Amino acid sequence: MREESGVLAVQRVSVSLSGRRILDEVDFALHGGAFCGLIGANGSGKTTLLRTILGFVTPTSGRVVIDGGRRLAQIGYVPQKIVLDPAIPMRTRDLVGLGLDGHRLGLPLAARARRRLVDAMLEAVGATSFAEQRVGELSGGEQQRALIAHALIRRPRLLLLDEPLANLDIRSIAATVSLLRRLALEYRMTVLLSTHDMNPLLPAMDCIVYLANGRAATGRTEDVVRGEVLSRLFGEHVDVIRVHGRILVIAAGAGNGASTDIERNPEHVVQVP
Amino acid sequence: MSSLLSALFEPGWNSSEPVLTAVVIGGGAAVVSGVVGVLTVMRGQSFAGHALADVSSAGGAAAFLLGLNPLLGFLLMGIIAAAGMESFSAHRIRERDLATGGVLGAGLGLSALLLYLDVTSKSTTGAAITVMFGSMFAMPPSVVPLALAVGTSAILAIALLYRPLLLSSLDPALARVRGVPVRLIGLCHLLVVAFAVALSAVTVGAILSTALLIGPAAVALRIAGRPGGAMLLAASIGVAATWGGILIAYDSYDWTGGHGWPVSFCIVTIIFLAYLAAGCPARDKVRAAARPGKGSVQAAGRG
Numbered sequence: 001m002r003e004e005s006g007v008l009a010v011q012r013v014s015v016s017l018s019g020r021r022i023l024d025e026v027d028f029a030l031h032g033g034a035f036c037g038l039i040g041a042n043g044s045g046k047t048t049l050l051r052t053i054l055g056f057v058t059p060t061s062g063r064v065v066i067d068g069g070r071r072l073a074q075i076g077y078v079p080q081k082i083v084l085d086p087a088i089p090m091r092t093r094d095l096v097g098l099g100l101d102g103h104r105l106g107l108p109l110a111a112r113a114r115r116r117l118v119d120a121m122l123e124a125v126g127a128t129s130f131a132e133q134r135v136g137e138l139s140g141g142e143q144q145r146a147l148i149a150h151a152l153i154r155r156p157r158l159l160l161l162d163e164p165l166a167n168l169d170i171r172s173i174a175a176t177v178s179l180l181r182r183l184a185l186e187y188r189m190t191v192l193l194s195t196h197d198m199n200p201l202l203p204a205m206d207c208i209v210y211l212a213n214g215r216a217a218t219g220r221t222e223d224v225v226r227g228e229v230l231s232r233l234f235g236e237h238v239d240v241i242r243v244h245g246r247i248l249v250i251a252a253g254a255g256n257g258a259s260t261d262i263e264r265n266p267e268h269v270v271q272v273p
Numbered sequence: 274m275s276s277l278l279s280a281l282f283e284p285g286w287n288s289s290e291p292v293l294t295a296v297v298i299g300g301g302a303a304v305v306s307g308v309v310g311v312l313t314v315m316r317g318q319s320f321a322g323h324a325l326a327d328v329s330s331a332g333g334a335a336a337f338l339l340g341l342n343p344l345l346g347f348l349l350m351g352i353i354a355a356a357g358m359e360s361f362s363a364h365r366i367r368e369r370d371l372a373t374g375g376v377l378g379a380g381l382g383l384s385a386l387l388l389y390l391d392v393t394s395k396s397t398t399g400a401a402i403t404v405m406f407g408s409m410f411a412m413p414p415s416v417v418p419l420a421l422a423v424g425t426s427a428i429l430a431i432a433l434l435y436r437p438l439l440l441s442s443l444d445p446a447l448a449r450v451r452g453v454p455v456r457l458i459g460l461c462h463l464l465v466v467a468f469a470v471a472l473s474a475v476t477v478g479a480i481l482s483t484a485l486l487i488g489p490a491a492v493a494l495r496i497a498g499r500p501g502g503a504m505l506l507a508a509s510i511g512v513a514a515t516w517g518g519i520l521i522a523y524d525s526y527d528w529t530g531g532h533g534w535p536v537s538f539c540i541v542t543i544i545f546l547a548y549l550a551a552g553c554p555a556r557d558k559v560r561a562a563a564r565p566g567k568g569s570v571q572a573a574g575r576g
Contacts, residue, residue: 088494089494099451105434
């Protein structure tokens with residue numbers, strides 16, 4: 001993570017929400033083209049960090065620097081999911097088109113160039129087959145693709161995804177990871193993707209932001225996911241076990257105080273009594 | 274054919290000035306309500322639309338009391354209520370509904386007071402019925418210019434804000450990432466709803482203007498394939514119901530021995546029947562039938 005060519009720099013960011021410290025001096029930078037996993041249990045501050053990068057949450061101290069300023073013009077954002085009544089006549093194609101010009105005033109003109117852009121984007125994420133289907137009728141994996149296309153159509157330099165792998169079946173998880181990896185290379189994008197389970201990302205990610213107790217350990221995956229690093233982060237003894245190509249993070253002293261984050265994370269943390 | 278027409282359109286139908294005023298303002302109100310209603314339903318703000326309509330009755334009652342243009346009264350009260358609902362409003366839907374309910378209660382209370390004053394001080398017993406349920410054939414032609422201005426600005430506002438409105442109705446966070454000022458857009462939408470319900474309040478009355486706002490939009494959203502199409506369809510359904518209702522009410526003077534049925538009743542009943550007709554079959558069937566060349570041809574052949 002070379003700081004000098006950083007697309008995104010999170011500089012000693014602390015966030016308190018209604019008196020509770022959510023993020024504590026989180027500090028990292030992402031260079032161009034990084035594919036980075038934002039890992040942490042539920043409640044560890046992943047969503048707050050993403051919202052702070054987006055500018056929706058103002059840090060109590062520290063700051064977020066987006067290369068070239070103009071934050072929103074450079075960021076694509078994929079929320080975990082959107083809830084839309086299937087009775088609302090909004091097609092996948094409309095959702096993607098609104099990613100292009102949803103902020104513009106006036107009625108949309110049925111320009112051929114716009115249609116071509118939308119078609120190409122639908123094709124790129126493999127959404128052509130359900131382009132005319134209503135967004136409210138899509139499956140979890142289909143909606144994920146539609147939202148990625150919505151976020152990518154303006155070619156952002158930085159793509160933020162909030163738990164894109166949650167609520168997906170195993171096949172869709174693998175497909176989504178390889179799709180994102182391919183798009184990141186194709187569009188020369190920096191990707192920051194939050195997930196509570198890092199294992200599906202292991203083949204794809206080249207860096208990691210590991211959140212626990214509001215603090216972050218960041219760096220290359222093999223440097224961060226190590227017993228002594230995570231022990232420091234969690235404030236208790238943690239073992240990292242690699243088995244069958246998966247990583248298990250095991251907290252020895254689960255249940256006493258600081259380990260609440262680990263407890264809520266059964267997917268990749270096994271507790272030893 | 275001509276005998277059928279003369280049976281359908283009672284003599285004097287097209288030469289009576291009250292009828293003409295009703296046709297023009299009623300049609301315009303239906304167009305605006307249809308277009309605005311589709312977005313209101315899509316944004317899940319039917320309750321807010323209903324509340325604005327009810328609260329605007331206080332303005333109508335005040336206009337009655339002061340001898341002002343009733344549309345002006347409905348409009349001002351609607352704008353105040355919209356601003357109030359937005360300023361109390363919170364992000365969570367439940368809290369938004371509570372803010373809406375609070376404003377609704379206060380507004381209707383004020384309306385009760387003003388209507389009481391109307392009835393007692395002016396001895397105009399019809400005030401309550403006119404404000405709440407409309408009296409379409411008693412609209413002063415002086416309402417027309419203001420109605421045109423209100424209707425035109427509502428349609429222009431929707432055209433201008435079309436895409437930000439759609440995007441923020443999809444998901445507020447997505448809209449914010451695109452740089453859409455979501456709260457401002459929400460306020461603008463409520464104001465446009467206030468314009469729409471004020472227009473229909475002078476025609477079908479404050480309480481029934483919800484029917485014109487939500488009914489055609491709900492039917493259109495079941496059938497149409499796209500938001501823009503739904504708006505055009507909702508406007509058409511609204512106009513058809515309004516003009517059909519005016520015609521039936523006008524004709525009803527004949528078969529009810531001079532009393533006639535209220536126009537509002539006829540309009541709202543037509544809308545409700547349309548809603549039932551669109552709601553009974555499964556939505557997929559309706560959509561298939563709406564596509565040209567498939568079900569519609571057979572349906573037309575059988576009909």
